[in-house]
Amino acid sequence: MKSGAITNSPEVFLLDFRNDMIPAVLPWLNDEKFMRFSRHAGKVHTYETQAEYARSFDWSPSYYWGVHKNKDLELIGTATAIVEDGVADIGLLIGQSGMGYGKATFQAIMNYLFTFTNIRKVTGGTVEENVGFSICCLNSGLSLEGRRPEQIVIDARPQTLMLYGLLKRDWKQFEASR
Ligand SMILES: CC(C)(COP(=O)(O)OP(=O)(O)OC[C@H]1O[C@@H](n2cnc3c(N)ncnc32)[C@H](O)[C@@H]1OP(=O)(O)O)[C@@H](O)C(=O)NCCC(=O)NCCS
Numbered sequence: 001m002k003s004g005a006i007t008n009s010p011e012v013f014l015l016d017f018r019n020d021m022i023p024a025v026l027p028w029l030n031d032e033k034f035m036r037f038s039r040h041a042g043k044v045h046t047y048e049t050q051a052e053y054a055r056s057f058d059w060s061p062s063y064y065w066g067v068h069k070n071k072d073l074e075l076i077g078t079a080t081a082i083v084e085d086g087v088a089d090i091g092l093l094i095g096q097s098g099m100g101y102g103k104a105t106f107q108a109i110m111n112y113l114f115t116f117t118n119i120r121k122v123t124g125g126t127v128e129e130n131v132g133f134s135i136c137c138l139n140s141g142l143s144l145e146g147r148r149p150e151q152i153v154i155d156a157r158p159q160t161l162m163l164y165g166l167l168k169r170d171w172k173q174f175e176a177s178r
Contacts, residue, residue: 011104141174
């Protein structure tokens with residue numbers, strides 16, 4: 001699914017993913033340590049596998065974007081919203097970590113989905129150790145809906161899966177209270 005440009009954030013803008021973004025994205029995807037908390041970890045990513053992944057969004061209700069800095073237009077990561085039954089599960093890959101771009105991207109996506117589509121709920125999920133992503137969810141108004149102890153094995157250690165969510169009606173209240 002294509003969204004067109006998402007420009008509702010002061011920090012970042014999102015464009016529908018294009019294959020000319022792949023060369024910039026591959027080093028992040030193939031960085032095992034950086035990607036250790038992602039479901040894309042442990043695979044070898046090439047131009048072809050990435051183009052195939054991007055193509056899988058064409059005829060689906062889900063979204064795939066390249067994330068850019070507003071300041072200098074640089075591509076700094078990618079984001080997905082996997083849509084099923086009116087619920088969008090947001091995933092992030094932000095190559096320039098720790099500068100607030102993850103949170104800004106998460107909120108730009110939520111604003112877009114709740115304003116311009118019929119999505120009624122946004123979710124995010126990660127392992128307990130991935131503190132950065134959990135804070136992105138919590139600071140965007142999502143609440144912890146569940147914990148699945150020892151659900152995923154990363155680096156040969158069972159890890160607890162943290163599941164966050166926010167309904168559209170609660171997002172309106174969250175926005176009004178900011
Ligand atoms: C997880 C990820 C998206 C975070 O993006 P980011 O741009 O670094 O996040 P931000 O800079 O917006 O940080 C968000 C918050 O988390 C905090 N944070 C980030 N990394 C942290 C860490 N390792 N420990 C503690 N806090 C951390 C930040 O201080 C910030 O808190 P604040 O809003 O209170 O200041 C990014 O590191 C990433 O893409 N990782 C690889 C892929 C991945 O794991 N994706 C998540 C699963 S889909």
